[in-house]
Amino acid sequence: MRHFLWFIDYKKEEIEEIIKLAFQIKKETKAKIFKPYLKNTQLAMIFEKSSTRTRVSFEAGINQLGGNGLFLSSRDIQLGRGEPIKDTARVISRMVDLVMIRTFGQERLSEFAKYSRVPVINGLTDLCHPVQLLADLMTVIEFKKFDFRSPEKTLVSYVGDGNNMAHSWAILAGILGFNLNIATPKGYEVDNFIKNKALEFAKVSGALINFYNDPKLAVKNADVVTTDTWVSMGQEQQKEKRIKDFKGYEVNNKLMTMAKKDAIFLHCLPAYRGYEVSEEVFEKYEEAIFAEAENRLHAQKGLMVWLKK
Structure with a gap:
């Protein structure tokens, strides 16, 4: 079992x-x-x-x-x-x-x-x-032709809170061998246990996993850009502080220009426009986002x- x-x-x-x-x-x-x-x-x-x-x-x-x-x-x-x-x-x-x-x-x-x-x-x-990441992986395969045999050809960029989604991306990248950049504000980094475990897996799989505090560095030449809400369930009392701390982390058109021209944007939903993602980016990539939800x-x-x- x-x-x-x-x-x-x-x-x-x-x-x-x-x-x-x-x-x-x-x-x-x-x-x-x-x-x-x-x-x-x-x-x-x-x-x-x-x-x-x-x-x-x-x-x-x-x-x-x-x-x-x-x-x-x-x-x-x-x-x-x-x-x-x-x-x-x-x-x-x-x-x-x-x-x-x-x-x-x-x-x-x-x-x-x-x-x-x-x-x-x-x-x-x-x-x-992890169940969300299975759906995300299916979507990356469908839209970006991700290949288990040569995973290193795909670069995913996660921008936002070092939360359960960032953790799941880090471990999955380490196991499968695709490349991953994670950008979080100072004080909101990925859990150290998860970070070390992901890097341990990466030594075997060949994945390149980088951790930044600058979204621009993380998104450069990315095939997939993804984010999550800044205020998860149970964090409502921290909302105003988090909005201030995450200034500059909105995935908008300017940030997306740093990714590859054919990059896709994913969001696990619910999405809060004007915070972690702009209205323009969300609507531009809505086909991939809702395929991700269906998956x-x-x-x-x-x-x-x-x-x-």
């Missing part, structure tokens, strides 16, 4: 298998072919953090695969009333076949997985967001089928 908690536990070949399976199922979905890969499979979806894309993509995905999704918010289960995580895991995993959790601390996810009898999927934690459905279907194969 395998859990999907973060990329650190996965080999390059396994990630490639998941992506290939996701593309196969996407092709079938577009042809209105819905094979019951997970017939009668019960997916428990535990949401301690709310989400539009995660809820819809997992619930629609498991239904299209022939299974059933159970939405469980912290208000619906004893986990939100003080029951130990390990007890909730022991109970739920005796009744379902898969569990997806969207929560705050990575330690909560890890404890649940430790006591679960079934595969557990990270739907997002404060530390990382959450296909990537997660591929992942769930892979975990249950």
Whole structure:
């Protein structure tokens, strides 16, 4: 049995298998072919953090695969009333076949997985967001012809907060071997454990991973430019300070001119125009952005089928 908690536990070949399976199922979905890969499979979806894309993509995905999704918010289960995580895991995993959790601390996810009898999927934690990166990788393959055999030909530039998205890009680049520049304001850098782990993987894969405090340096000659909100869920009280601290980090037309002419822009959404991205850039690259959003459905279907194969 395998859990999907973060990329650190996965080999390059396994990630490639998941992506290939996701593309196969996407092709079938577009042809209105819905094979019951997970017939009668019960997916428990535990949401301690709310989400539009995660809820819809997992619930629609498991239904299209022939299974059933159970939405469980912290208000619906004893986990939100003080029951130990390990007890909730022991109970739920005796009744379902898969569990997806969207929560705050990575330690909560890890404890649940430790006591679960079934595969557990990270739907997002404060530390990382691996299911989003599977969708992003699919989108880069579709729009930029990324090749697992020669990944170093692709340069991704992440501009913004050194948060769960930056962490996920760093680890994925280290494992797969594509080149990555990350630009964050001082004081908002990538977590040191994640940084060191990414660089450790990069020594094997050949990835070039650079960390900057200047967006211009990071975006130069990039094939893909990406960002995330400056104020994530739970950080609302820091909003005004963060807006000041992130001055100069908006991805706008001027910044995009430093990337390659055929570069694409990605955003995991929701996007706040005028902050991390300008209205002009968002609308110019909206085809890739919303293909990226749709790919959450296909990537997660591929992942769930892979975990249950």
